[in-house]
Amino acid sequence: MTSSNISLTQFLIEEQRAGRVNPQLRLLIEVVSRACKRISIAVGKGALGGVLGDAGEGGQANINVQGEAQKKLDVLSNEILLEANAWGGHLAGLASEEMDTSQPIPDKYPRGNYLLLFDPLDGSSNIDVNVSVGTIFSVLRCPEGVTSPTDADFLQPGTAQVAAGYCVYGPQTTLVLTVGHGTHAFTLDREAGSFVLTTRGMTIPQETREFAVNMSNQRFWEAPMQAYIGDLLKGSEGPRGKDFNMRWIASMVADVHRILTRGGLFSYPLDSKCAAKGGKLRLMYEANPMSFLVEQAGGAASTGRMRMLEVTPSGLHMRVPVFMGSKAEVDAAVGYHQAHDAQAH
Numbered sequence: 001m002t003s004s005n006i007s008l009t010q011f012l013i014e015e016q017r018a019g020r021v022n023p024q025l026r027l028l029i030e031v032v033s034r035a036c037k038r039i040s041i042a043v044g045k046g047a048l049g050g051v052l053g054d055a056g057e058g059g060q061a062n063i064n065v066q067g068e069a070q071k072k073l074d075v076l077s078n079e080i081l082l083e084a085n086a087w088g089g090h091l092a093g094l095a096s097e098e099m100d101t102s103q104p105i106p107d108k109y110p111r112g113n114y115l116l117l118f119d120p121l122d123g124s125s126n127i128d129v130n131v132s133v134g135t136i137f138s139v140l141r142c143p144e145g146v147t148s149p150t151d152a153d154f155l156q157p158g159t160a161q162v163a164a165g166y167c168v169y170g171p172q173t174t175l176v177l178t179v180g181h182g183t184h185a186f187t188l189d190r191e192a193g194s195f196v197l198t199t200r201g202m203t204i205p206q207e208t209r210e211f212a213v214n215m216s217n218q219r220f221w222e223a224p225m226q227a228y229i230g231d232l233l234k235g236s237e238g239p240r241g242k243d244f245n246m247r248w249i250a251s252m253v254a255d256v257h258r259i260l261t262r263g264g265l266f267s268y269p270l271d272s273k274c275a276a277k278g279g280k281l282r283l284m285y286e287a288n289p290m291s292f293l294v295e296q297a298g299g300a301a302s303t304g305r306m307r308m309l310e311v312t313p314s315g316l317h318m319r320v321p322v323f324m325g326s327k328a329e330v331d332a333a334v335g336y337h338q339a340h341d342a343q344a345h
């Protein structure tokens with residue numbers, strides 16, 4: 001990454017002058033980035049901050065709306081994002097992977113025009129073992145005339161997003177952002193306390209020799225996924241004619257960050273364990289914001305059967321199969337699904 005002297009604040013002012021963000025959206029992104037700084041500090045303290053381990057009392061785990069045991073840092077990150085965004089006047093409502101329903105901004109605060117959705121801490125299983133985790137966020141417009149939004153107001157396709165981003169808490173804390181005009185990376189200068197633009201216009205190579213998937217689920221996958229990965233594993237001796245490498249961090253933010261940096265395919269396909277739920281990853285908090293960032297960097301994102309950003313959400317916590325990254329490789333994976341479905345009819 002090349003360093004610049006442009007802070008996130010300066011970048012957003014430039015974007016505002018160019019007419020690509022308005023003052024309310026600029027404030028929203030600033031507030032989210034400040035919350036990410038606070039989460040980064042909490043993650044960095046680890047055991048010293050008493051933030052590791054499961055949330056809950058008396059040995060009883062807290063189970064969230066996803067049916068998953070919450071980590072202390074899941075709860076803390078959620079609270080940091082809620083608290084930071086409640087009173088600024090830039091939002092009409094918020095929704096989080098960790099909350100059952102959306103929350104309108106309380107009456108005592110001014111309301112803005114935007115809806116914010118987030119996965120406060122992605123890759124929770126990696127928190128306790130000191131492997132990168134992150135925050136993912138998506139911004140939608142509040143429908144015209146709605147002053148107190150309900151869940152239904154959030155059910156907009158990914159194409160309606162006005163901004164999306166993630167912050168990965170790894171060896172460096174990096175915020176990656178799109179407002180619909182390219183995907184840009186900002187690295188946290190820990191001493192100065194500000195995010196500095198380090199890559200303007202991230203670009204994902206079209207071709208790749210690297211894929212990311214949880215291989216332990218192989219026997220639970222659908223036939224087209226079995227066929228696709230089977231051919232990748234045959235390498236130079238198979239129909240793809242080249243050897244592939246595999247990486248799986250099990251933090252979507254970290255896996256997608258690698259792909260935005262050097263290319264690759266990220267996949268969490270449908271499997272028989274998660275089929276009843278529709279998939280593992282969440283459309284509104286994970287798949288849509290990441291798909292927007294990946295498309296803005298020249299990549300592609302699909303469910304395997306349709307463009308991710310065109311999926312009509314049926315619920316706030318809807319889950320979907322995910323394929324994203326280098327365009328030629330996403331197209332290849334989609335091709336296996338199309339061929340299978342065509343044969344089945």
Ligand SMILES: O=P(O)(O)OC[C@H]1O[C@](O)(COP(=O)(O)O)[C@@H](O)[C@@H]1O
Pocket residue numbers: 068097119121122123124125214250251252253268
């Ligand atoms: O443990 P698995 O099945 O490999 O799943 C890993 C995936 O689950 C996730 O951790 C889900 O996100 P949360 O940690 O926010 O629930 C993704 O980040 C990651 O890609």
Ligand SMILES: [Mg+2]
Pocket residue numbers: 119121122123252286
């Ligand atoms: Mg997640």
Ligand SMILES: [Mg+2]
Pocket residue numbers: 074097119120121122123124
């Ligand atoms: Mg999470």
